[in-house]
Amino acid sequence: MKAVIQCVTDAQVAVDGNVIGKINCGFMILLGVCDTDTEQECKLLSDKIAKLRVFTDENDKMNLSLLDFQNTDEPYSVLVISQFTLCANTRRGNRPDFFGAARPEKAIELYELFMKNLENDYGIHVEHGEFGADMKVSLLNDGPVTIILDTDDWKK
Numbered sequence: 001m002k003a004v005i006q007c008v009t010d011a012q013v014a015v016d017g018n019v020i021g022k023i024n025c026g027f028m029i030l031l032g033v034c035d036t037d038t039e040q041e042c043k044l045l046s047d048k049i050a051k052l053r054v055f056t057d058e059n060d061k062m063n064l065s066l067l068d069f070q071n072t073d074e075p076y077s078v079l080v081i082s083q084f085t086l087c088a089n090t091r092r093g094n095r096p097d098f099f100g101a102a103r104p105e106k107a108i109e110l111y112e113l114f115m116k117n118l119e120n121d122y123g124i125h126v127e128h129g130e131f132g133a134d135m136k137v138s139l140l141n142d143g144p145v146t147i148i149l150d151t152d153d154w155k156k
Contacts, residue, residue: 012137
């Protein structure tokens with residue numbers, strides 16, 4: 001699985017002009033499910049993201065995770081957007097191929113499991129886009145902080 005994570009002060013996703021997901025502080029996550037991904041990669045990625053220490057503490061050091069904000073007046077949330085283009089192969093030519101992306105049936109299952117893992121295992125509030133829809137995503141990147149995670153990197 002691949003994820004692009006951005007620390008945000010607000011983010012939203014709209015379909016057909018209607019906002020369907022919106023958060024304040026937290027992560028906006030673009031999530032790509034590849035054809036070789038399983039529930040194991042899904043669990044590894046959700047665990048890593050929940051515990052990822054990229055928010056600044058009182059000393060302006062990147063030392064806090066989403067979990068550090070769960071018992072506050074304004075808990076941090078995540079907005080998850082399905083993004084099959086993260087699984088693009090760009091090794092040859094100038095037109096990417098997307099054969100490495102999981103078929104929709106598998107991708108939807110792992111996309112939903114990823115969100116459930118964050119909610120059920122960590123109590124993180126999750127908003128999301130609409131799988132397969134033409135979405136308009138807007139955000140205010142905080143920092144800016146943008147992290148790219150790929151579970152394939154952890155297997156080496």
